[in-house]
Amino acid sequence: MQGSANLNLMMKAARKAGRSLVKDFREVENLQVSSKGPGDFVSRADREAERLIRDDLTTGRPTYGFLGEETGETEGADPTRRWIVDPLDGTTNYLHGLPHWAVSIALEHKGEIVSGVVYDPAKDEMYWAEKGAGAWMNERRLRVSGRRQMIESIFATGVPFGGRGTLPATLQDLARLMPVCAGVRRWGAASLDLAYVAAGRFDGYWERGVQAWDIAAGMLLVKEAGGFVSAIRDGDDPLGKGAVICANEPLFDPFRRIIRGE
The missing domain is CATH 3.30.540.10 (Fructose-1,6-Bisphosphatase, subunit A, domain 1)
Structure with a gap:
């Protein structure tokens, strides 16, 4: 094309x-x-x-x-x-x-x-x-994955390094998410995490403390592959706030609720 x-x-x-x-x-x-x-x-x-x-x-x-x-x-x-x-x-x-x-x-x-x-x-x-x-x-x-159950799904994130301020929140996210999913991957490149969600390789991705250049292109990939993308908190701009979450439609709401601690 x-x-x-x-x-x-x-x-x-x-x-x-x-x-x-x-x-x-x-x-x-x-x-x-x-x-x-x-x-x-x-x-x-x-x-x-x-x-x-x-x-x-x-x-x-x-x-x-x-x-x-x-x-x-x-x-x-x-x-x-x-x-x-x-x-x-x-x-x-x-x-x-x-x-x-x-x-x-x-x-x-x-x-x-x-x-x-x-x-x-x-x-x-x-x-x-x-x-x-x-x-x-x-x-x-590309199309996002068709999985519908959290326990069958794998998710990607970035784990902060060097004592960055988002580390405690990320550790809490992992404690809530890992018991209810098939695994979490930390591969170290946000743009590829988003691309892999678009390709159906990962079922979802979230991260705090990312920059606009890390996620701008990848967010569009996920949307155009049929996925849902938003800030972690309602009303925020993911590019401005640097806190993004995405998944396919069936997983998006339960995944976001877990990351939010709801």
């Missing part, structure tokens, strides 16, 4: 950044044994990937705004449109030589995400969606 000109631009930028990241990823294992370690190297790879994406997107659409993890926000001449970019989601995985990380690019129009791309270069899986046109992985149409 052929997407719009904007979507094609996003996919091209994601693939270019992915090639750059894969090349650098091959060096990470060698750097693990060096005295300095790979941290500085990975930071440079991350910044270079964002530069490549930004150059492609701003050349193709010079009036759009840009919000990137590495370079922050730049307002565009067109105030209604902006790119939201995470050049390397899953940095810790990348740093440790784990092949589970992604490039995430979303296009926002008048406050709504209308196009999204999540590219997993290590597996060459390109997840993409446009509002009203469905969600896809490469050439395959």
Whole structure:
């Protein structure tokens, strides 16, 4: 299926950044044994990937705004449109030589995400969606899972690290959820967690303390694959609050009630 000109631009930028990241990823294992370690190297790879994406997107659409993890926000001449970019989601995985990380690019129009791309270069899986046109992985149409029972379902989340303030709430979530489901996965890349919900690999996902660039594209994937997406608390904006939950229709309400502690 052929997407719009904007979507094609996003996919091209994601693939270019992915090639750059894969090349650098091959060096990470060698750097693990060096005295300095790979941290500085990975930071440079991350910044270079964002530069490549930004150059492609701003050349193709010079009036759009840009919000990137590495370079922050730049307002565009067109105030209604902006790119939201995470050049390397899953940095810790990348740093440790784990092949589970992604490039995430979303296009926002008048406050709504209308196009999204999540590219997993290590597996060459390109997840993409446009509002009203469905969600896809490469050439395959995606649908959320058809499971209806919590006890049969697996869920994904991010477990905070380094004493972050959302850790106590997440541990409480896990204590309530794990006895009533088939398992919880913590794979370390929010954009891919959402893509996997869209693909039916995970039955649901929730997380607190995420940034807009982590989840913007993935949220659209889930919606276009037939899933439900919201903030954890009613009335909140998941992109603004950084607290998101999603699942298929049968699981969404019971799952959200458990995470809310209701």
